[in-house]
Amino acid sequence: MIIDILVIIAMLTGLLFFVATTVGIIRFPDFYSRVHAAGKGDTLSTTLFLGGAILFILRDFSEETLLTAIKLLLIVFYIFIASPTATHAIIDAGYEFRVPYWTRSSKKKCAEGEETTEENLDNGFYPEELKG
Amino acid sequence: MPPIFTFFVMLAFWTALSGKFDLFHLGMGMFSSGLVAWLSHDLLFEGHSRKLGATLIEIACFVRYLVWLFGQIVLANFHIAGLALSLYPKKHLDPHIIKFRTSLKTDFARFVLANSITLTPGTVSVRIEDNVFYVHAITRRSSADFSGPGPGEMERWVAWVFEGGSR
Numbered sequence: 001m002i003i004d005i006l007v008i009i010a011m012l013t014g015l016l017f018f019v020a021t022t023v024g025i026i027r028f029p030d031f032y033s034r035v036h037a038a039g040k041g042d043t044l045s046t047t048l049f050l051g052g053a054i055l056f057i058l059r060d061f062s063e064e065t066l067l068t069a070i071k072l073l074l075i076v077f078y079i080f081i082a083s084p085t086a087t088h089a090i091i092d093a094g095y096e097f098r099v100p101y102w103t104r105s106s107k108k109k110c111a112e113g114e115e116t117t118e119e120n121l122d123n124g125f126y127p128e129e130l131k132g
Numbered sequence: 133m134p135p136i137f138t139f140f141v142m143l144a145f146w147t148a149l150s151g152k153f154d155l156f157h158l159g160m161g162m163f164s165s166g167l168v169a170w171l172s173h174d175l176l177f178e179g180h181s182r183k184l185g186a187t188l189i190e191i192a193c194f195v196r197y198l199v200w201l202f203g204q205i206v207l208a209n210f211h212i213a214g215l216a217l218s219l220y221p222k223k224h225l226d227p228h229i230i231k232f233r234t235s236l237k238t239d240f241a242r243f244v245l246a247n248s249i250t251l252t253p254g255t256v257s258v259r260i261e262d263n264v265f266y267v268h269a270i271t272r273r274s275s276a277d278f279s280g281p282g283p284g285e286m287e288r289w290v291a292w293v294f295e296g297g298s299r
Contacts, residue, residue, distance in 0.1 A: 016213075017209060017213055020212070020213035020216045020217055021212070021213070021216065023216045023217060024212065024213075024215070024216030024221075027216060027221050028216070028221060028225070029221075029222055029225065030227070032227055032256075032268055032270075033225060033227050033270050035256065036212065036253065036254065036256060036268075036270050037212065037216060039250075039256070040209075040212070040250070040251070040252075040253040040256075041209070041212070041213075041253065043205055043209070043251055043253070044205055044206060044209040044253075045209075047202075064151070067148065067151040070148045071148070071149070074148070080251065081247070083250075083251070084246075084247045084250035084251050085247070085250075087250050087256055088246070088247075088250055088256065088257060088258075091256050091258055091268060092258055092259055095258050095259070101227065102225075102227060103226070103227055103228065104226055
């Protein structure tokens with residue numbers, strides 16, 4: 001009974017974080033901040049969700065359920081390695097192609113859909129060495 | 133690191149995934165993990181030619197670090213979720229790229245630091261050039277750990293795990 005309540009709490013919290021990051025993908029202003037929302041919301045929410053699943057499965061403890069729990073743990077482990085790597089690959093590719101960005105000072109320029117030029121690169125977003 | 137260690141890691145992995153404990157399946161596992169350990173044992177623990185005890189201590193420190201990192205991930209997730217669900221997210225956002233020098237020496241420690249930075253919501257490591265990190269942060273609060281003088285808290289933890297620094 002108590003375990004059931006714990007499972008429900010873990011899964012609901014995980015879902016809440018998933019919803020928050022999905023909303024973030026829609027509401028955040030530019031490519032970079034959307035990658036933040038898309039690529040990383042899954043770290044905590046997947047852990048909570050699969051943690052709930054592991055607890056649920058281990059309710060009736062046997063050799064078989066233990067093996068399933070280990071496999072679920074391995075999934076969490078892989079997500080913790082693969083997710084930051086994929087996020088890094090996406091954001092580095094965007095950086096390489098100079099995807100237009102949003103900052104407080106360049107808000108207007110980007111809202112008009114202007115291409116990133118040398119001019120509006122010059123507001124402290126890109127460090128000196130990476131401008132060229 | 134002797135190949136035998138790689139062999140046991142592979143064998144444990146095989147056993148967990150197959151879930152069968154009869155002689156036939158264990159024998160197959162022994163054979164294939166032996167083959168993999170023989171052919172590519174230097175891939176899993178590259179450059180760690182140290183004693184087993186030192187490696188075990190390092191793993192224990194790493195687990196301790198993971199606990200701390202998970203706490204940070206929870207805190208940062210609340211921060212990002214609060215941003216996404218706030219009424220005017222653009223009022224709180226201040227995306228910027230921050231650049232800092234690291235004192236970490238080994239490639240592996242740098243890799244762990246970069247992945248930890250990306251794992252905590254609010255900061256993504258864009259690239260590492262020699263010992264300079266470029267990190268994209270979504271608010272000033274997210275990047276606070278890296279913007280101060282000297283190494284930040286996370287970097288001190290990584291140095292403590294892999295290079296014997298104080299944390």
